[in-house]
Amino acid sequence: MSSCDINECEGKYDNIVVFMCNECGQGSANTAGVGRMPYDPSVRIVRVQCTGQIGPIQIMDALNNGADAVSCVGCCIGACHFFNGNLLSMRRIKLMKKMFKELGYSDQFINQYTSRAAEGETAVGDFEDIVERLCTAITEGGTFENEC
């Protein structure tokens, strides 16, 4: 857990866009739903075929249209249902994180995760981590809006 208290940031974000791949990502979110596991209501899931479809253009579109944080959730490393879409997306997001740092922003509001379709808690755990990181970014004053 970061130095930031999650309660401190409550109400300061309301849109977290999560691109989930159609296979493991969306599968784990479904499993979490079946298991009735609660997660943050700000999380908006966008279903995509593969996280390999998501690049800087989609992420910038989301951020410029009001998303507070953007994340990708894909299959586990080596388990992409296509070829290596999750790994390519990771590399693009890594470059974007560096770019935001160079521009003087926090790099905590974008990230990539992996999950397992059979385990709903992996998806919920990822969502919790996204919120935690976003809170760090807000307290540091590193988000676009700089609300904190």
Place this chain on the structure above:
Amino acid sequence: MNVKVFQFNGCNKCFHETILLKQNDMEVELISNPKDWKGEKIDVAVVSGYLLPEDKEILLNIQSNANKLIAYGDCTTTGGIFGLANQKGANITPISKIIPESFKINGCLAEIEELTATIKGGEVDKPPSLCKVCKRRSTCEYLDEVHRQIDIFENEEACFNDLGFLCNGYIATECKERCVDYGTQCRGCKPIIDRSGVRMLGMFGTLMGNVEVATEASKYGATDKLADKDDDMTESLPDIVGNFFRFSLPTSGLPKGRIHSKGSILENVFKGRLIEEFPLMTGLLGGDNSISMTLSIIEAYEKGAEIEVNEQTKQYRQKLRSLEKELKNAIDAQDAEKYKDVTEKIRKIAGNMNLSNVFYGGFKTPIDGADNFDDYKAEPFEIKEGTYKNGIVEFSIDSKGVIKEIKIKEGA
């Protein structure tokens, strides 16, 4: 036809290039201080130089008097190389935010042929993409590593990007300057699509498919996530903003940078850039002084880092310096013929007006008519940390070759 060219802020290379319009049947007047312009009816107004929000009124005045308004050069259309100062909180505005309906001619240096055709009002042919005319061929295979400098003669067929040498050609159109022909990667000054920088970032991120990226275990469940620590990805590209958004930061859709810096606009542009990019950038934005500025930076580093330079190189540099003086005389005299003659001579040695061929230790590609290329060939050099000083510039670089501090004396 009555044409007036207005120069706003920054480098005046594009502004002076419009002297060549005089070769056509046009009544051309170059106005270097648009603030003092009284206003009268004109057929075509050409605007060059970068714009700031406070220039809005003058621009609207020009627009109301002109039948046609053309933005000439990257600085006006996309913010250009000066737009990089927005990373440190400057407010350089592309013309589309002030006058969206203006004609736009991209390029650094923007092409005079395109401007002539736009002024005359004929159909302007859309040039093909650079990759179509480039003599190197891309396979788009994943890279194992990224190189910041390569020996371009080792492999003359493979695409720079395939060699791990980041080239923005994928998103660019063909142009007159053709940096790729002079051992320099395409700078991306004539984008073929919108938001070119963001797209190129995605493309190159994909190409880096075999470069190590750091992951760590998620806290919940035994899955992985992207780690925050530095890895080969971030180490191999120390300056992402400068490499991908060199000309398009204000129009890229990225938020304005929040690093606060008190330096002058030039210092803000250069801070954070890479040492091997430095002379190429001064070649782009130096205006009248681009040659002397570039050479003094190169000589500063050569002296400090003990890079050997031989007689032949020195002779060519001396020639370039004298050509710069001739060019200034031609500009002062507003002599289109002489201007064309001198720029052709500069192109012969330096490759293009952006001085792509000029580098540390020599020249990147053979100069026409020279005897032995091995004499003056520039080799990839090792980066040496330290502070370098020569004439009006003083800069220090860190171990990765990133410019940390820079001072440029006023009046340069």
